[in-house]
Amino acid sequence: MKEIELVVGDPTSEAWLEVHHAANRGVWGAAAERTSIAEIVDVAARRHEVRRSFLVTEEGSDVPVAAAQTIRRTRDNVGTGGLWLSVHPDHQRRAAGAHLLARCEGVLRADGCVRIHEHSGAPVENGDAATGFALANGYRQTLLDHRQDLALPVDEAALTALDPRPDPAAYIIETSVDGLPEEWLEDRALLARRMSTDAPTGDIDLDEEDWDAERVRQQWNTPSPIWGIESVARHVPTGRLVAFTDLVVRPGQPDLAVQSDTLVLREHRGRALGLAVKLANLRGLQRERPEVTTVRTWNADSNAHMVAINERLGFVVTGWTREWAKDL
Numbered sequence: 001m002k003e004i005e006l007v008v009g010d011p012t013s014e015a016w017l018e019v020h021h022a023a024n025r026g027v028w029g030a031a032a033e034r035t036s037i038a039e040i041v042d043v044a045a046r047r048h049e050v051r052r053s054f055l056v057t058e059e060g061s062d063v064p065v066a067a068a069q070t071i072r073r074t075r076d077n078v079g080t081g082g083l084w085l086s087v088h089p090d091h092q093r094r095a096a097g098a099h100l101l102a103r104c105e106g107v108l109r110a111d112g113c114v115r116i117h118e119h120s121g122a123p124v125e126n127g128d129a130a131t132g133f134a135l136a137n138g139y140r141q142t143l144l145d146h147r148q149d150l151a152l153p154v155d156e157a158a159l160t161a162l163d164p165r166p167d168p169a170a171y172i173i174e175t176s177v178d179g180l181p182e183e184w185l186e187d188r189a190l191l192a193r194r195m196s197t198d199a200p201t202g203d204i205d206l207d208e209e210d211w212d213a214e215r216v217r218q219q220w221n222t223p224s225p226i227w228g229i230e231s232v233a234r235h236v237p238t239g240r241l242v243a244f245t246d247l248v249v250r251p252g253q254p255d256l257a258v259q260s261d262t263l264v265l266r267e268h269r270g271r272a273l274g275l276a277v278k279l280a281n282l283r284g285l286q287r288e289r290p291e292v293t294t295v296r297t298w299n300a301d302s303n304a305h306m307v308a309i310n311e312r313l314g315f316v317v318t319g320w321t322r323e324w325a326k327d328l
């Protein structure tokens with residue numbers, strides 16, 4: 001086997017991406033998620049990360065066998081590296097994965113990482129190669145998430161029936177399409193900080209992320225091929241934002257909306273604000289992007305409350321995601 005390091009965007013990167021897509025199809029079939037080179041370049045540029053990409057081909061031919069990308073964070077959790085690794089289904093179970101994994105672990109270690117934290121996913125009905133692979137390579141599971149899908153459109157009567165309608169003297173819900181209003185950014189930075197400590201991370205300690213208005217602006221308000229919609233709850237007496245949720249639609253898969261973060265500040269929990277912002281965002285998504293046919297979300301299996309709310313909305317469990325950690 002021959003290994004090269006490449007720059008995503010170079011001509012070789014299409015072959016590299018196709019290995020990831022083929023491995024994904026091997027796990028998920030027709031429902032496999034797809035991405036694009038433009039999106040990968042965009043994400044790397046907007047996040048505080050250094051990414052290195054590797055392609056393994058057969059010796060003597062250029063047939064792609066395995067692909068990987070290492071992810072090193074430079075702003076917070078700098079010692080915790082990430083990894084994206086795929087072996088083409090025609091070449092699995094021949095140690096290519098283990099070989100490339102060892103190479104990536106070496107790269108991250110040399111760049112100062114002391115551990116790796118990553119995730120893998122599989123549909124409910126399928127076997128899960130990544131689990132056997134992670135365990136065989138010394139990773140421990142830190143969290144198990146349910147993956148839930150909702151088929152769109154959801155009719156307005158169902159949304160109205162679930163809507164908690166917070167007291168408008170206490171909270172108002174606002175929605176922003178593809179970018180955030182400048183006047184949200186300070187509060188939104190605090191919400192992002194809380195998100196990094198309050199969402200279940202399972203059996204691993206991560207640092208609070210260092211968010212300020214500028215970082216939020218860079219993440220959400222710079223031109224990007226990724227489209228987003230966000231809804232927030234404003235606490236009327238103080239004027240502050242106290243809850244948020246966002247959905248993104250990626251160019252590689254325009255019929256799929258992916259739930260990213262949802263958070264209600266601790267002091268404002270227990271008032272159904274999480275459900276209120278999610279419903280507002282779903283309404284906005286259906287209005288703005290009628291071509292979206294599925295919303296996808298992940299929740300820790302311990303988060304029974306959120307999973308139950310999603311089921312009332314019509315979400316069904318379609319898979320699992322496991323988070324893994326290994327000290328280097």
Ligand SMILES: CC(C)(COP(=O)(O)OP(=O)(O)OC[C@H]1O[C@@H](n2cnc3c(N)ncnc32)[C@H](O)[C@@H]1OP(=O)(O)O)[C@@H](O)C(=O)NCCC(=O)NCCS
Pocket residue numbers: 023024027083084085086087088091092093094095096097098099118119120121128129130131132133134136137
């Ligand atoms: C997981 C994956 C990377 C493994 O790559 P691979 O080259 O087939 O794995 P290797 O041949 O190096 O296997 C190393 C060990 O992992 C374990 N393993 C690998 N595949 C397994 C499977 N399908 N079931 C159970 N254990 C498995 C075994 O212990 C194996 O050793 P063995 O073959 O001597 O028994 C590959 O199946 C893949 O690309 N899957 C889809 C994408 C993915 O889930 N990536 C990982 C998350 S980022």
